[in-house]
Amino acid sequence: MNEQLQPLKKQPRAGKAGRSGTQDDIVYAHIFEAILEQRLAPGTKLSEEALGEIFGVSRTIIRRALSRLAHEGVVLLRPNRGAVVASPSVEEARQVFLARRLVERAITELAVQHATAEQIAELRQMVNDERDSFSRGDRGAGIRLSGEFHLKLAEAAKNAPLISFQRSLVSQTSLIIAQYESGNRSHCSYDEHTQLIDAIEARNGELAVDLMMHHMDHIDSKLNLDEESASDDLHAVFSHLLQTKKPGRPVAKL
Amino acid sequence: MNEQLQPLKKQPRAGKAGRSGTQDDIVYAHIFEAILEQRLAPGTKLSEEALGEIFGVSRTIIRRALSRLAHEGVVLLRPNRGAVVASPSVEEARQVFLARRLVERAITELAVQHATAEQIAELRQMVNDERDSFSRGDRGAGIRLSGEFHLKLAEAAKNAPLISFQRSLVSQTSLIIAQYESGNRSHCSYDEHTQLIDAIEARNGELAVDLMMHHMDHIDSKLNLDEESASDDLHAVFSHLLQTKKPGRPVAKL
DNA sequence: CCACCATCCATTGTGTACAATCGCGCTGTT
């Protein structure tokens, strides 16, 4: 609890994840990234003061970031008891996936109608980045970029409420994948992403929706939600017992 | 700016809209209600200090409530410039309605599968309340209760992400209705709500979805979004000019 | 007379001190 970052006052974009914007966004992005990359395990307590020291900002900023993360379902905010990394139950995971199926179908149809050439090019670029991450063995970045692909697709759908909802769903999905994914197979196979882009570019709505639905099938078929989820579920159930494994520096390296 | 409420420290539930919970919720609910009942017109500036004095809490609380309202799209938070009541453009209204169609369809199907007898009874009760409000001539309460009906329905669908999204959509819809509704016709005709409940109770999914879609049709057919929206749109465009019509006590009576 | 610029003021953004709350361990009793 004695090491601290440079006060990040003026660094324009902090490394890889720090989007442009205010301190909130930087803190938010770093915590989010740490959760996705499993440097912060589900159930880990997120002390406001500790995070404040780590990032060199006051609790005010931390609190806003946590509130935002909580709203997206990545962090659980227990009144008077602090924040912990969310550990979605199997049931919660199912609900998220159901909602995503719904939203992705609509987004795909809309994207086929509205996606511009520029957006399609950006999507292809993101798939490239994603493939690079996986081939580099950077699992966390891969999951994150895969999520960002779906978010970019939502932007192409040109519907602000859907984009916002999709952001929340993608965040939660990423957390679920990080928590439940079986084996070491790649997550969103980027091949599927590429095919999807092709269908969208060809303005073939039916095919695009089909591909997206299969893509969704593949994603949750990779998870252990169905039968043998007992062990993972137990872990989630008892995670609050493990949460106090030294409060000191949950984030080792940023 | 000199009259103030009792500091609301310990009043368990403040009148009609104050849900159980902390001060945030009370402030949130009151502002939300004031917006829906058009005691706060779109474009009205929401000064943190003024609200703080009115509710007898510090800006910290107000800020949280505003942030929450902003996330639901009812309030626009402009960095360094304060918060104003959102004034959705026609395009934004269209996007909200598109998203709602999507979500309502899914919610209806799920509610048909999962709604319990108790929930159905609660829905019927809400329709009664709604009818009472309209017959009493309380337009604001009517719009609000009508929204709460749709939210209750979402709860019956037993999908947390969808509930959360629906909450946001319903809030925005209510604001749009308050802003754009033509004539003095009733908004959500409660007859349609009753029929919908009947179909759900009979577990007739196809009929229920049909009714819901027609219900959606009726809702936006009542709005002036389509052709003659010019005047309303102009009003929205220039609403920021009217926003400074005395900052004093925007909320007259709670 | 108009346009531009500098200064001021009102309002929001942030940090920090204090108060309230909850969990935990201690002690005493049965």
Added chain:
DNA sequence: AACAGCGCGATTGTACACAATGGATGGTGG
């Protein structure tokens, strides 16, 4: 030995003070 009650420590909740930003206003020069 086990359990209930109580106080303590740590952490969150709230208020407030100060800093920073942006708009408004009044003055000056063209």
